[in-house]
Amino acid sequence: MNILVLENDPREFELIQQTLGGKKYTLMPVSTSEQAWQALRADTSRFLIANWDTSDLDSTQFLTRIRASTLPGPVYILLTTSRNLEDSNALQGMDDVIQLPFKPLELKNRVAIAERILSLTAKLAQAREQLESQAVFDSLTEFMGRTAFMRQAAGELERSRRSSLPLSLIALDIDNFKLINDKYGSKTGDAVLRVVAKAIREKSRPYDCIGRWAGDEFVLALPGVIGVDAEKVAGRIIAGVRGTRVEVPNEAPLNVKVSAGIAAISRISTSTDEVEPIIQQARHAVARAKEAGGNQVFLVYL
Secondary structure, three states: OEEEEEOOOHHHHHHHHHHHEOOOEEEEEEOOHHHHHHHHHOOOOOEEEEEOOOOOHHHHOHHHHHHHOOOOOOOEEEEEEOOOOOOOHHHEOEOEEEEOOOOHHHHHHHHHHHHHHHHHHHHHHHHHHHHHHOOOEOOOOOOEOHHHHHHHHHHHHHHHHHHOOOEEEEEEEEOOHHHHHHHHOHHHHHHHHHHHHHHHHHHOOOOOEEEEEEOOEEEEEEEOOOOHHHHHHHHHHHHHHHOOEEOOOOOOOEEOOEEEEEEEEOOOOOOOOOOHHHHHHHHHHHHHHHHOOOOOEEEEEO
16 A cells, blocks of 8 residues: 655654564655645555654645545544644544554554445445445435445444455434525525535545435444544534525525434444444434433443
8 A cells, every 4th residue: 555654854754664663564754745746646655654743734724635536435534642732623534643653553453444434435435336236325415325335334343344344334413404494495495405414424424425315314334433432423423503694585595403413332242233232222322412402412332
């Protein structure tokens, strides 16, 4: 696998080279975000390791540029930094981050996860093409319909079991959607669904499995994600929806809100052989979030 490395500290680059050098990985050093951009556009690599502290990623808004662009394939971005940027908005768009100084084994493990996710992404893209040919995508939101999502999520469940990876299912439900639909009509209801779908797409990862379950309910399968990380994904979606408005004739714009429920499994056993019960647990968690006032996340561990 080709790995772009944006690292301007010779000592840090040497450590990366010593850790990952060999037949399995080919390291491709770049010194600026523009060089990384050109390599990604040329599809030379789909994996970038970059030092946030010593590069120009922040000043060039590279992460925003990457996620807003149409590239030949999905890109995985692993950042290294000595700063505490856990809650920084500047890091939206990255896939993983390692605090400096890091241990070689930690880097190897993170790269192995990235390699697995990129492989799953390629398979998901192939599956998406097959599904599109079978006309199983929801025409309004462009997400998978229930049948297609169930098939894809079942595959993610099985792969997570074989790889000993965690899995989280997020269910999302629009708050007060029936009232909106009854008061303003189905045209406005469809506009709300499109706004929510757009926020889900923008705030989730490119390779996440997303489906429209029924009506105003959406579901996401997140392989390799557990607990607070799943909450962060759901929180980003809720915040993204909350920041949107839907225009209504002769009325003030609608402030759309959603609730989220998460069913998280840290280790999938052989007895967990069906994905639908996990989805139902996530939907029950949505109901708990709505009971608590809505516009929030409720998490359960299974």
